[in-house]
Amino acid sequence: MDEQELLIQRFLDHDLAPDERVTFLQMIDADPALRRSWLNLEMVVAEAGQLPRITPSARFYSELRAKIEPRPLGWWERLSSVVRAPRTLEWNLAGAIAAACVAIVSVVGLFAVMPSRVVEVTVPTSPAHTIATRTEQKEPKVFVRLILLQPEAHSVSVAGDFNGWNPARTPLERSDGGMWTATISLNPGRYQYMFVIDGKEWIADPLAAEETTDGFGAHNAVLDVAI
Amino acid sequence: MPQDQQVGPDDAHLVARSLKQDHEAFGQLIERHASTIVSLAYRMVGNRAEAEDLAQEAFLTAFKALSTFRSDSKFSTWLYRIGVNKCKDWLRAKRPGKGPADLDVDEALDTHVAEMRTPERLLSQQQVAQELEQAIQRLPPLYREAFVLKHVEGCSYEEMQAVLGVSSDTLKMRVYKGRLQLSRELAALDPTQ
Numbered sequence: 001m002d003e004q005e006l007l008i009q010r011f012l013d014h015d016l017a018p019d020e021r022v023t024f025l026q027m028i029d030a031d032p033a034l035r036r037s038w039l040n041l042e043m044v045v046a047e048a049g050q051l052p053r054i055t056p057s058a059r060f061y062s063e064l065r066a067k068i069e070p071r072p073l074g075w076w077e078r079l080s081s082v083v084r085a086p087r088t089l090e091w092n093l094a095g096a097i098a099a100a101c102v103a104i105v106s107v108v109g110l111f112a113v114m115p116s117r118v119v120e121v122t123v124p125t126s127p128a129h130t131i132a133t134r135t136e137q138k139e140p141k142v143f144v145r146l147i148l149l150q151p152e153a154h155s156v157s158v159a160g161d162f163n164g165w166n167p168a169r170t171p172l173e174r175s176d177g178g179m180w181t182a183t184i185s186l187n188p189g190r191y192q193y194m195f196v197i198d199g200k201e202w203i204a205d206p207l208a209a210e211e212t213t214d215g216f217g218a219h220n221a222v223l224d225v226a227i
Numbered sequence: 228m229p230q231d232q233q234v235g236p237d238d239a240h241l242v243a244r245s246l247k248q249d250h251e252a253f254g255q256l257i258e259r260h261a262s263t264i265v266s267l268a269y270r271m272v273g274n275r276a277e278a279e280d281l282a283q284e285a286f287l288t289a290f291k292a293l294s295t296f297r298s299d300s301k302f303s304t305w306l307y308r309i310g311v312n313k314c315k316d317w318l319r320a321k322r323p324g325k326g327p328a329d330l331d332v333d334e335a336l337d338t339h340v341a342e343m344r345t346p347e348r349l350l351s352q353q354q355v356a357q358e359l360e361q362a363i364q365r366l367p368p369l370y371r372e373a374f375v376l377k378h379v380e381g382c383s384y385e386e387m388q389a390v391l392g393v394s395s396d397t398l399k400m401r402v403y404k405g406r407l408q409l410s411r412e413l414a415a416l417d418p419t420q
Contacts, residue, residue, distance in 0.1 A: 040413065047413075053262050060283065061258075
Protein backbone atom coordinates (compact mmCIF):
# COMPACT_ATOMS: atom_id res chain seq x y z
CA MET A 1 0.00 0.00 0.00
CA ASP A 2 1.60 3.29 -1.09
CA GLU A 3 1.13 6.57 0.68
CA GLN A 4 -1.79 7.67 -1.49
CA GLU A 5 -3.67 4.41 -0.98
CA LEU A 6 -3.04 4.65 2.73
CA LEU A 7 -4.50 8.15 2.79
CA ILE A 8 -7.61 6.98 0.93
CA GLN A 9 -8.13 4.06 3.31
CA ARG A 10 -7.67 6.27 6.37
CA PHE A 11 -10.10 8.78 4.86
CA LEU A 12 -12.69 6.05 4.36
CA ASP A 13 -12.15 4.81 7.93
CA HIS A 14 -12.48 8.37 9.28
CA ASP A 15 -9.00 8.13 10.71
CA LEU A 16 -7.65 11.40 9.31
CA ALA A 17 -7.10 14.44 11.45
CA PRO A 18 -8.71 17.67 10.17
CA ASP A 19 -5.50 19.02 8.66
CA GLU A 20 -4.81 15.63 7.02
CA ARG A 21 -8.29 15.69 5.52
CA VAL A 22 -7.59 19.08 3.97
CA THR A 23 -4.35 17.78 2.52
CA PHE A 24 -6.10 14.69 1.18
CA LEU A 25 -8.88 16.68 -0.49
CA GLN A 26 -6.30 18.93 -2.12
CA MET A 27 -4.48 15.87 -3.43
CA ILE A 28 -7.55 14.29 -5.06
CA ASP A 29 -8.49 17.64 -6.50
CA ALA A 30 -5.12 17.84 -8.21
CA ASP A 31 -4.83 14.20 -9.29
CA PRO A 32 -7.67 12.78 -11.49
CA ALA A 33 -6.39 9.21 -11.23
CA LEU A 34 -6.30 9.39 -7.47
CA ARG A 35 -9.74 10.97 -7.47
CA ARG A 36 -11.09 8.11 -9.59
CA SER A 37 -9.63 5.50 -7.27
CA TRP A 38 -11.14 7.24 -4.26
CA LEU A 39 -14.56 7.60 -5.90
CA ASN A 40 -14.60 3.92 -6.80
CA LEU A 41 -13.89 3.00 -3.21
CA GLU A 42 -16.45 5.50 -1.93
CA MET A 43 -19.03 3.94 -4.23
CA VAL A 44 -18.31 0.49 -2.84
CA VAL A 45 -18.72 1.75 0.71
CA ALA A 46 -21.91 3.66 -0.11
CA GLU A 47 -23.47 0.77 -2.04
CA ALA A 48 -22.58 -1.71 0.70
CA GLY A 49 -24.36 0.47 3.24
CA GLN A 50 -27.45 0.45 1.01
CA LEU A 51 -27.66 -3.32 0.62
CA PRO A 52 -31.06 -4.50 1.84
CA ARG A 53 -31.47 -6.29 5.12
CA ILE A 54 -32.73 -9.82 4.76
CA THR A 55 -36.11 -10.37 6.39
CA PRO A 56 -36.28 -13.90 7.78
CA SER A 57 -39.10 -16.06 6.52
CA ALA A 58 -42.03 -17.23 8.62
CA ARG A 59 -40.53 -20.73 8.46
CA PHE A 60 -37.40 -19.41 10.13
CA TYR A 61 -39.32 -18.10 13.14
CA SER A 62 -41.68 -21.05 13.46
CA GLU A 63 -38.93 -23.67 13.28
CA LEU A 64 -36.71 -21.79 15.68
CA ARG A 65 -39.47 -21.29 18.22
CA ALA A 66 -40.40 -24.97 17.99
CA LYS A 67 -36.81 -25.91 18.72
CA ILE A 68 -36.51 -23.57 21.67
CA GLU A 69 -39.85 -23.92 23.38
CA PRO A 70 -40.05 -27.02 25.56
CA ARG A 71 -42.40 -29.79 24.47
CA PRO A 72 -45.35 -30.44 26.80
CA LEU A 73 -44.43 -32.88 29.54
CA GLY A 74 -46.44 -35.97 30.36
CA TRP A 75 -47.90 -36.37 33.83
CA TRP A 76 -45.12 -38.75 34.86
CA GLU A 77 -42.39 -36.34 33.68
CA ARG A 78 -44.08 -33.48 35.48
CA LEU A 79 -44.34 -35.52 38.66
CA SER A 80 -40.73 -36.63 38.31
CA SER A 81 -39.50 -33.08 37.79
CA VAL A 82 -41.42 -31.87 40.85
CA VAL A 83 -40.08 -34.67 43.02
CA ARG A 84 -36.50 -34.43 41.78
CA ALA A 85 -36.22 -30.66 41.65
CA PRO A 86 -33.50 -29.47 44.01
CA ARG A 87 -34.89 -27.29 46.79
CA THR A 88 -33.31 -25.01 49.33
CA LEU A 89 -34.65 -25.12 52.88
CA GLU A 90 -34.70 -21.67 54.37
CA TRP A 91 -34.97 -21.50 58.15
CA ASN A 92 -34.61 -19.22 61.12
CA LEU A 93 -34.23 -19.83 64.83
CA ALA A 94 -37.92 -19.34 65.64
CA GLY A 95 -38.95 -21.82 62.96
CA ALA A 96 -36.37 -24.33 64.16
CA ILE A 97 -37.60 -24.07 67.77
CA ALA A 98 -41.21 -24.52 66.64
CA ALA A 99 -40.26 -27.57 64.58
CA ALA A 100 -38.37 -29.06 67.54
CA CYS A 101 -41.40 -28.55 69.81
CA VAL A 102 -43.68 -30.28 67.31
CA ALA A 103 -41.25 -33.19 67.08
CA ILE A 104 -41.02 -33.55 70.86
CA VAL A 105 -44.82 -33.44 71.32
CA SER A 106 -45.24 -36.00 68.54
CA VAL A 107 -42.80 -38.45 70.10
CA VAL A 108 -44.30 -38.06 73.59
CA GLY A 109 -47.80 -38.49 72.19
CA LEU A 110 -46.76 -41.57 70.30
CA PHE A 111 -45.44 -43.19 73.48
CA ALA A 112 -48.61 -42.24 75.33
CA VAL A 113 -50.97 -43.95 72.93
CA MET A 114 -48.79 -46.93 72.14
CA PRO A 115 -50.34 -50.15 73.58
CA SER A 116 -48.57 -52.25 76.17
CA ARG A 117 -46.50 -55.11 74.98
CA VAL A 118 -48.48 -58.35 74.57
CA VAL A 119 -46.94 -61.76 75.08
CA GLU A 120 -48.65 -64.95 74.02
CA VAL A 121 -48.79 -67.70 76.60
CA THR A 122 -50.33 -71.13 76.01
CA VAL A 123 -52.47 -72.65 78.78
CA PRO A 124 -52.31 -76.39 78.24
CA THR A 125 -54.38 -77.36 81.32
CA SER A 126 -57.81 -76.37 80.08
CA PRO A 127 -59.53 -77.22 76.82
CA ALA A 128 -62.17 -74.58 77.54
CA HIS A 129 -59.87 -71.92 76.23
CA THR A 130 -57.95 -72.27 73.04
CA ILE A 131 -55.97 -69.04 73.17
CA ALA A 132 -54.44 -67.66 76.29
CA THR A 133 -52.33 -64.56 76.70
CA ARG A 134 -51.20 -62.50 79.60
CA THR A 135 -50.36 -58.90 79.94
CA GLU A 136 -47.22 -57.78 81.68
CA GLN A 137 -48.59 -55.82 84.56
CA LYS A 138 -47.98 -55.85 88.27
CA GLU A 139 -50.76 -58.43 88.68
CA PRO A 140 -50.46 -60.82 85.77
CA LYS A 141 -53.54 -61.41 83.65
CA VAL A 142 -54.35 -64.25 81.35
CA PHE A 143 -56.69 -63.99 78.44
CA VAL A 144 -59.01 -66.99 78.18
CA ARG A 145 -61.26 -67.76 75.27
CA LEU A 146 -64.49 -69.64 76.02
CA ILE A 147 -66.19 -71.53 73.23
CA LEU A 148 -69.63 -73.14 73.01
CA LEU A 149 -71.33 -74.70 70.00
CA GLN A 150 -75.07 -73.85 70.16
CA PRO A 151 -76.52 -73.28 66.66
CA GLU A 152 -80.09 -73.05 67.98
CA ALA A 153 -79.38 -70.48 70.71
CA HIS A 154 -80.38 -66.83 70.40
CA SER A 155 -78.03 -65.67 73.15
CA VAL A 156 -75.29 -67.24 75.21
CA SER A 157 -73.48 -65.77 78.20
CA VAL A 158 -71.22 -67.07 80.88
CA ALA A 159 -71.55 -66.82 84.66
CA GLY A 160 -68.90 -67.84 87.14
CA ASP A 161 -66.63 -66.93 89.98
CA PHE A 162 -64.89 -64.32 87.85
CA ASN A 163 -68.02 -62.19 87.25
CA GLY A 164 -70.05 -62.75 90.44
CA TRP A 165 -72.18 -65.36 88.67
CA ASN A 166 -73.88 -62.59 86.73
CA PRO A 167 -74.47 -63.76 83.13
CA ALA A 168 -75.34 -60.27 81.98
CA ARG A 169 -71.71 -59.20 82.45
CA THR A 170 -70.14 -61.61 80.02
CA PRO A 171 -72.11 -62.35 76.87
CA LEU A 172 -70.64 -64.55 74.14
CA GLU A 173 -70.60 -63.49 70.49
CA ARG A 174 -72.00 -65.64 67.76
CA SER A 175 -69.88 -66.52 64.79
CA ASP A 176 -70.40 -68.68 61.71
CA GLY A 177 -71.73 -72.19 62.24
CA GLY A 178 -73.46 -71.44 65.56
CA MET A 179 -70.19 -71.06 67.46
CA TRP A 180 -70.32 -68.70 70.47
CA THR A 181 -67.12 -67.24 71.85
CA ALA A 182 -65.93 -64.83 74.53
CA THR A 183 -62.46 -63.76 75.58
CA ILE A 184 -62.07 -62.77 79.21
CA SER A 185 -59.12 -61.56 81.27
CA LEU A 186 -58.47 -63.51 84.46
CA ASN A 187 -55.89 -63.63 87.18
CA PRO A 188 -54.21 -66.97 87.65
CA GLY A 189 -56.40 -69.24 89.80
CA ARG A 190 -59.19 -71.80 89.81
CA TYR A 191 -62.67 -70.79 88.66
CA GLN A 192 -66.10 -72.41 88.35
CA TYR A 193 -68.46 -71.28 85.63
CA MET A 194 -71.52 -72.18 83.54
CA PHE A 195 -72.94 -71.10 80.21
CA VAL A 196 -76.44 -69.54 80.18
CA ILE A 197 -78.40 -70.18 76.98
CA ASP A 198 -81.17 -67.75 75.99
CA GLY A 199 -81.02 -66.35 79.54
CA LYS A 200 -82.63 -69.37 81.18
CA GLU A 201 -80.82 -72.61 80.50
CA TRP A 202 -77.68 -73.15 82.54
CA ILE A 203 -75.21 -75.79 81.32
CA ALA A 204 -71.67 -76.66 82.20
CA ASP A 205 -69.01 -76.24 79.51
CA PRO A 206 -69.08 -79.52 77.58
CA LEU A 207 -65.41 -79.02 76.65
CA ALA A 208 -64.24 -78.46 80.22
CA ALA A 209 -61.60 -80.85 81.40
CA GLU A 210 -62.98 -80.86 84.89
CA GLU A 211 -66.32 -80.46 86.62
CA THR A 212 -67.40 -80.14 90.15
CA THR A 213 -70.71 -80.23 92.00
CA ASP A 214 -72.31 -76.98 92.96
CA GLY A 215 -73.91 -78.37 96.13
CA PHE A 216 -77.39 -78.17 94.62
CA GLY A 217 -77.27 -81.26 92.44
CA ALA A 218 -75.79 -79.62 89.36
CA HIS A 219 -72.23 -79.46 88.03
CA ASN A 220 -70.08 -76.48 87.28
CA ALA A 221 -67.24 -76.47 84.82
CA VAL A 222 -63.86 -75.82 86.35
CA LEU A 223 -61.20 -73.64 84.78
CA ASP A 224 -57.63 -73.62 86.01
CA VAL A 225 -55.78 -70.52 84.96
CA ALA A 226 -52.04 -70.55 85.32
CA ILE A 227 -49.14 -68.70 83.74
CA MET B 228 -23.74 -2.78 16.94
CA PRO B 229 -26.83 -2.45 14.79
CA GLN B 230 -29.99 -4.09 16.02
CA ASP B 231 -33.23 -4.97 14.29
CA GLN B 232 -35.93 -3.64 16.57
CA GLN B 233 -34.94 -2.01 19.84
CA VAL B 234 -38.40 -1.82 21.37
CA GLY B 235 -39.26 -2.89 24.88
CA PRO B 236 -36.82 -4.17 27.50
CA ASP B 237 -33.10 -4.08 26.69
CA ASP B 238 -31.10 -7.17 25.79
CA ALA B 239 -29.60 -7.61 29.25
CA HIS B 240 -33.06 -7.71 30.81
CA LEU B 241 -34.28 -10.24 28.25
CA VAL B 242 -31.19 -12.39 28.77
CA ALA B 243 -31.80 -12.40 32.54
CA ARG B 244 -35.40 -13.48 32.00
CA SER B 245 -34.33 -16.15 29.52
CA LEU B 246 -31.96 -17.58 32.12
CA LYS B 247 -35.02 -18.06 34.35
CA GLN B 248 -36.59 -20.28 31.68
CA ASP B 249 -38.72 -17.45 30.27
CA HIS B 250 -38.84 -18.65 26.67
CA GLU B 251 -40.92 -15.68 25.63
CA ALA B 252 -38.02 -13.41 26.54
CA PHE B 253 -35.64 -15.34 24.30
CA GLY B 254 -38.31 -15.16 21.60
CA GLN B 255 -38.06 -11.37 21.81
CA LEU B 256 -34.28 -11.59 21.44
CA ILE B 257 -34.78 -13.70 18.32
CA GLU B 258 -37.18 -11.19 16.78
CA ARG B 259 -34.85 -8.34 17.63
CA HIS B 260 -31.69 -9.82 16.11
CA ALA B 261 -32.97 -12.28 13.51
CA SER B 262 -32.72 -9.97 10.54
CA THR B 263 -29.19 -8.92 11.44
CA ILE B 264 -27.93 -12.48 11.85
CA VAL B 265 -29.71 -13.75 8.74
CA SER B 266 -28.35 -10.82 6.69
CA LEU B 267 -24.85 -11.42 8.00
CA ALA B 268 -25.08 -15.12 7.19
CA TYR B 269 -26.50 -14.38 3.74
CA ARG B 270 -23.59 -12.07 2.91
CA MET B 271 -21.16 -14.68 4.16
CA VAL B 272 -22.57 -17.74 2.38
CA GLY B 273 -24.56 -16.21 -0.49
CA ASN B 274 -27.56 -18.49 -0.11
CA ARG B 275 -30.74 -17.46 1.64
CA ALA B 276 -31.89 -20.91 2.75
CA GLU B 277 -28.44 -21.75 4.07
CA ALA B 278 -28.30 -18.35 5.73
CA GLU B 279 -31.54 -19.02 7.62
CA ASP B 280 -30.34 -22.46 8.67
CA LEU B 281 -27.06 -21.02 9.93
CA ALA B 282 -28.88 -18.24 11.75
CA GLN B 283 -31.12 -20.83 13.40
CA GLU B 284 -28.06 -22.75 14.51
CA ALA B 285 -26.55 -19.57 15.88
CA PHE B 286 -29.64 -18.78 17.93
CA LEU B 287 -29.91 -22.36 19.20
CA THR B 288 -26.26 -22.34 20.22
CA ALA B 289 -26.77 -19.04 22.00
CA PHE B 290 -29.88 -20.39 23.73
CA LYS B 291 -28.10 -23.49 25.01
CA ALA B 292 -24.98 -21.60 26.05
CA LEU B 293 -26.79 -18.62 27.54
CA SER B 294 -25.60 -19.49 31.05
CA THR B 295 -22.00 -18.98 29.85
CA PHE B 296 -22.72 -15.51 28.48
CA ARG B 297 -20.89 -12.88 30.48
CA SER B 298 -23.08 -9.91 31.18
CA ASP B 299 -20.14 -7.52 30.98
CA SER B 300 -20.24 -7.80 27.18
CA LYS B 301 -23.07 -7.01 24.80
CA PHE B 302 -25.43 -9.81 23.85
CA SER B 303 -25.45 -8.64 20.23
CA THR B 304 -21.63 -8.87 20.06
CA TRP B 305 -21.73 -12.36 21.53
CA LEU B 306 -24.47 -13.40 19.12
CA TYR B 307 -22.53 -11.93 16.17
CA ARG B 308 -19.49 -13.96 17.16
CA ILE B 309 -21.55 -17.15 17.27
CA GLY B 310 -23.10 -16.32 13.90
CA VAL B 311 -19.73 -15.57 12.26
CA ASN B 312 -18.29 -18.83 13.61
CA LYS B 313 -21.24 -20.79 12.24
CA CYS B 314 -20.64 -19.24 8.82
CA LYS B 315 -16.93 -20.04 8.98
CA ASP B 316 -17.68 -23.65 9.87
CA TRP B 317 -20.08 -23.85 6.95
CA LEU B 318 -17.55 -22.33 4.53
CA ARG B 319 -14.86 -24.75 5.65
CA ALA B 320 -17.18 -27.72 5.16
CA LYS B 321 -18.29 -26.47 1.74
CA ARG B 322 -14.82 -26.02 0.31
CA PRO B 323 -13.74 -29.54 -0.60
CA GLY B 324 -10.00 -30.06 -0.79
CA LYS B 325 -9.28 -27.05 1.35
CA GLY B 326 -8.69 -27.41 5.01
CA PRO B 327 -9.74 -25.17 7.85
CA ALA B 328 -6.44 -23.31 7.66
CA ASP B 329 -7.53 -21.79 4.36
CA LEU B 330 -9.90 -19.50 6.20
CA ASP B 331 -7.41 -18.51 8.80
CA VAL B 332 -4.79 -16.90 6.58
CA ASP B 333 -5.00 -13.75 4.57
CA GLU B 334 -5.47 -14.66 0.97
CA ALA B 335 -3.78 -12.79 -1.84
CA LEU B 336 -5.98 -10.52 -3.86
CA ASP B 337 -7.55 -12.18 -6.81
CA THR B 338 -6.27 -9.72 -9.38
CA HIS B 339 -7.63 -11.81 -12.23
CA VAL B 340 -11.22 -11.18 -11.33
CA ALA B 341 -11.25 -7.67 -12.72
CA GLU B 342 -9.89 -8.80 -16.04
CA MET B 343 -12.34 -11.68 -16.28
CA ARG B 344 -15.37 -9.41 -16.14
CA THR B 345 -15.74 -6.92 -18.96
CA PRO B 346 -19.43 -6.28 -19.59
CA GLU B 347 -19.62 -3.05 -21.54
CA ARG B 348 -22.67 -1.47 -20.10
CA LEU B 349 -23.68 1.13 -17.63
CA LEU B 350 -25.24 -0.22 -14.50
CA SER B 351 -28.41 0.88 -12.84
CA GLN B 352 -28.55 1.32 -9.08
CA GLN B 353 -30.26 -2.05 -8.71
CA GLN B 354 -27.70 -3.72 -10.96
CA VAL B 355 -24.86 -2.21 -8.96
CA ALA B 356 -26.32 -3.63 -5.78
CA GLN B 357 -26.72 -7.02 -7.42
CA GLU B 358 -23.19 -6.98 -8.79
CA LEU B 359 -21.88 -5.90 -5.40
CA GLU B 360 -23.70 -8.79 -3.68
CA GLN B 361 -22.08 -11.24 -6.07
CA ALA B 362 -18.67 -9.60 -5.80
CA ILE B 363 -18.85 -9.84 -2.01
CA GLN B 364 -19.36 -13.58 -2.38
CA ARG B 365 -16.16 -13.78 -4.41
CA LEU B 366 -14.10 -12.13 -1.69
CA PRO B 367 -11.84 -14.38 0.37
CA PRO B 368 -13.77 -15.28 3.53
CA LEU B 369 -11.58 -13.29 5.89
CA TYR B 370 -11.94 -10.14 3.78
CA ARG B 371 -15.62 -10.88 3.33
CA GLU B 372 -16.46 -11.11 7.02
CA ALA B 373 -14.46 -7.96 7.79
CA PHE B 374 -16.02 -5.99 4.92
CA VAL B 375 -19.57 -7.15 5.71
CA LEU B 376 -19.29 -6.31 9.39
CA LYS B 377 -17.75 -2.92 8.64
CA HIS B 378 -19.72 -1.61 5.71
CA VAL B 379 -22.90 -3.70 5.47
CA GLU B 380 -23.64 -4.10 9.17
CA GLY B 381 -22.04 -0.82 10.19
CA CYS B 382 -19.88 -2.12 13.02
CA SER B 383 -17.00 -0.12 14.43
CA TYR B 384 -13.52 -1.63 14.42
CA GLU B 385 -13.77 -2.02 18.21
CA GLU B 386 -16.96 -4.03 17.83
CA MET B 387 -15.41 -6.08 15.04
CA GLN B 388 -12.44 -6.81 17.25
CA ALA B 389 -14.77 -8.10 19.96
CA VAL B 390 -16.69 -10.25 17.46
CA LEU B 391 -13.80 -11.67 15.46
CA GLY B 392 -11.05 -11.67 18.07
CA VAL B 393 -8.62 -9.98 15.68
CA SER B 394 -6.75 -6.72 16.22
CA SER B 395 -8.11 -3.50 14.74
CA ASP B 396 -5.01 -3.04 12.58
CA THR B 397 -5.45 -6.46 11.02
CA LEU B 398 -9.13 -5.80 10.48
CA LYS B 399 -8.41 -2.46 8.82
CA MET B 400 -6.03 -4.19 6.45
CA ARG B 401 -8.63 -6.85 5.60
CA VAL B 402 -11.33 -4.24 5.05
CA TYR B 403 -8.93 -2.27 2.86
CA LYS B 404 -8.16 -5.28 0.71
CA GLY B 405 -11.83 -6.16 0.46
CA ARG B 406 -12.78 -2.65 -0.57
CA LEU B 407 -9.97 -2.58 -3.14
CA GLN B 408 -11.03 -5.84 -4.76
CA LEU B 409 -14.68 -4.82 -4.83
CA SER B 410 -13.90 -1.42 -6.32
CA ARG B 411 -11.85 -3.04 -9.08
CA GLU B 412 -14.65 -5.49 -9.86
CA LEU B 413 -17.30 -2.79 -9.99
CA ALA B 414 -15.03 -0.47 -11.96
CA ALA B 415 -14.55 -3.18 -14.55
CA LEU B 416 -18.30 -3.16 -15.17
CA ASP B 417 -18.22 0.54 -16.08
CA PRO B 418 -16.89 1.05 -19.63
CA THR B 419 -16.38 4.75 -19.01
CA GLN B 420 -13.44 3.99 -16.78
